[in-house]
Amino acid sequence: MKKVIIDCDPGIDDSLALLLALKSSELDVIGITICAGNVPVEIGGINAYRVLKMLNREDIPIYLGDNNPMRRDLVTAQDTHGDDGVGDILPKVEIPKDAIKLGAVDYLLDTLKEKENVSIIALGPMTNLAKAVERERDILKKAERIVSMGGAFRTNGNCSQVGEFNYWVDPESVNIVFENVDRPIELIPLDVTRKIVLTPNYREYLKQMKNDVAQFMYDITGFYVDFHWMQERTLGCVINDPLAVAYFIEPSLCSGILTHLECVETGRAMGQTLIDIGDFYRKTPNVFINTEVDEKKFFELFFNKIFPENKKDNELVLKGY
Numbered sequence: 001m002k003k004v005i006i007d008c009d010p011g012i013d014d015s016l017a018l019l020l021a022l023k024s025s026e027l028d029v030i031g032i033t034i035c036a037g038n039v040p041v042e043i044g045g046i047n048a049y050r051v052l053k054m055l056n057r058e059d060i061p062i063y064l065g066d067n068n069p070m071r072r073d074l075v076t077a078q079d080t081h082g083d084d085g086v087g088d089i090l091p092k093v094e095i096p097k098d099a100i101k102l103g104a105v106d107y108l109l110d111t112l113k114e115k116e117n118v119s120i121i122a123l124g125p126m127t128n129l130a131k132a133v134e135r136e137r138d139i140l141k142k143a144e145r146i147v148s149m150g151g152a153f154r155t156n157g158n159c160s161q162v163g164e165f166n167y168w169v170d171p172e173s174v175n176i177v178f179e180n181v182d183r184p185i186e187l188i189p190l191d192v193t194r195k196i197v198l199t200p201n202y203r204e205y206l207k208q209m210k211n212d213v214a215q216f217m218y219d220i221t222g223f224y225v226d227f228h229w230m231q232e233r234t235l236g237c238v239i240n241d242p243l244a245v246a247y248f249i250e251p252s253l254c255s256g257i258l259t260h261l262e263c264v265e266t267g268r269a270m271g272q273t274l275i276d277i278g279d280f281y282r283k284t285p286n287v288f289i290n291t292e293v294d295e296k297k298f299f300e301l302f303f304n305k306i307f308p309e310n311k312k313d314n315e316l317v318l319k320g321y
């Protein structure tokens with residue numbers, strides 16, 4: 001089992017990613033840190049708790065980060081994820097005292113120092129990671145692997161022509177993090193996540209399963225589906241973050257290029273990931289950017305990990321019957 005901290009901003013697709021991580025026997029999720037992004041951190045914390053409670057994993061600690069990106073005000077994505085971050089449909093959840101703590105940055109610093117072989121899966125803006133670096137320059141060098149969902153290389157952005165949400169929200173943090181690692185960050189950009197569409201057929205399958213987890217997945221993605229239709233006439237919804245978790249478990253799902261990344265901090269191209277595949281600046285590679293994905297294999301892994309009891313049906317649905 002690989003020890004991982006999941007840094008996230010749940011978020012509809014973050015919630016699906018948490019589900020996948022918690023249902024995967026390859027992963028030992030030792031903590032969840034919440035960054036501000038899709039929703040303010042307090043709301044993100046509540047949504048992480050919802051998933052833990054549903055799977056009876058309230059033993060996993062949740063820590064909140066700060067509510068603002070490194071050097072600017074937060075712009076949330078509540079138009080995409082709902083005011084409550086999970087599609088504005090679920091009943092309120094009671095949060096026991098101490099279930100959600102402050103101090104995400106302290107937790108990251110302490111854990112990376114105290115424990116060996118801890119990896120980070122980052123599913124939101126990089127604010128918590130960058131704040132940890134600002135306190136201790138070399139801290140991320142202690143992480144075994146860092147997988148990040150963010151950026152857009154040969155595809156358009158989703159916040160502007162070129163800006164992808166996680167990196168557009170806090171571009172300064174992206175640069176702080178990428179400048180202070182000693183092994184490449186494994187990047188899952190929009191180039192690959194755009195291919196991960198939870199189609200109306202897959203959603204219908206979730207509904208037919210008639211179990212609580214599947215119903216939760218069906219319910220929270222309704223808002224996301226409406227957003228995708230309104231925004232870009234996609235039927236279904238793009239679920240970005242679960243691909244980062246699936247790739248962490250099974251890197252052969254994707255392939256890519258070892259190169260150098262830097263993020264544009266200001267102006268109209270804010271958030272753009274500048275990828276130096278021509279090696280103009282002869283900089284040490286700081287990213288392994290994934291450019292291809294086997295989406296069928298992803299969904300196979302996704303359904304088989306979350307619903308291992310339905311392996312036969314998963315296979316039939318994935319075959320297109």
Ligand code: BDR
Binds near residue numbers: 123158164
């Ligand atoms: C990313 O932005 C967020 O809205 C999603 O949760 C995902 O992490 C995609 O651009």
Ligand code: CA
Binds near residue numbers: 014037
């Ligand atoms: Ca996210």
